Amino acid sequence: MSDESVAAFLQSRGDGVLTLHGDTPTSLPVSFGFDSETGRCLFQFLSHSDSEKWAELDDQTPATLVAYDVTDPDDWTSVVFDGVLEEVPVPCEEKREAYVDQATPIGMSVFDAAGADLDAAWFELRPTEVSGRQSPT
Template identity: 40%
Template structure:
């Protein structure tokens, strides 16, 4: 199979929004002096153009230091059901800590994020910071092709 034969479809804005609404995990890429620092992250999505991440832990964590040291990041959300059915969305945007006084306004979005039990438990005793990822560019692709040799136009 050649690249030209791959049935790849670029997602429009509506499809990207729908995809993000149904995803709860992705990979946050933060800049470093060397190579990007990649973190699996759960997220809340406001159905428009903002993701919210909850960081748990003290001020000395590497991820907290990196996110505080930048205002730009990338985020990748994806789903791979099979080699012939997958979707991915790559987002670029700005990141900033959400002030405590704004938390009540975004609480439903933040609470909708999936989190492992260990993170939920740690939130009760550790420092929690919520970060806003304001999307300024996104692109998405999906592949919904058929396996090689499977042609729906051929008679059975």
Template identity: 35%
Template sequence: MTTESFGEITGTGMDEAEVGAFLHDRGIGVLSLARDGEAYGVPVSFGYDGTDRLYFVFLRVGEESRKEAFAAATDRASFTIYDVESKHAWRSVIVHGRIREVADDEWETVRDSIDDNAWYPSLFSEAEPMRDIQGWVLEIEEMTGQKNEG
């Protein structure tokens, strides 16, 4: 099968305001991390501070967290957010930047950003005690967006 089978894929770039609005409105995406040559992409909720940072909270329910281990080993991560209504109406944003654990004095900003636009899944049972929560920040170095409005 060739790409010709799919027809022409068209899109236009999103400007900085459109990218920022999309980041603020979505609240969930795929965080891509890497460790020792192995890639790991995980869907995760996020908060956007409106300028140059995305915030994530990892919930630890066991002794080991794969997300935590990969995040700690990743210098530069990427984050993908998308919305697809049809093959002719879609938007996507890709963000790249340094990822690090949040500092103690950043937790108020983390909470505000998460409360403002993150999506909260009900993945965790009340019966499963959480061991801890850990905050991470992706410091945006580059972000691009594409769209097709049909």
């Protein structure tokens, strides 16, 4: 896939599987937005105070995002986005709006805490290698 096709797919997808390559590799379903200006994926990670899920994250955590869509066995697209996670302060309004527009919404029932009790942290996945494939048309 061309760089433009990969970017368009990532902007339209909104969810995928993120693998953190720390001491204990972990894969998680995530929602994300894609910033075509920077070529980075933006995540808002939520956790409650006693959660250890994000404890291993730092500004050098290698990670891989896999986003895909399968309509039927002969109609599919996938993008593998390797990079390094970087914590960012609360992103500018434009990036937050892009995240809200693109990221797949999830229910808060996945957490064992009320929404008001969750802590939010923003991260970007800085690319080191990005590749996309799709079924022949």
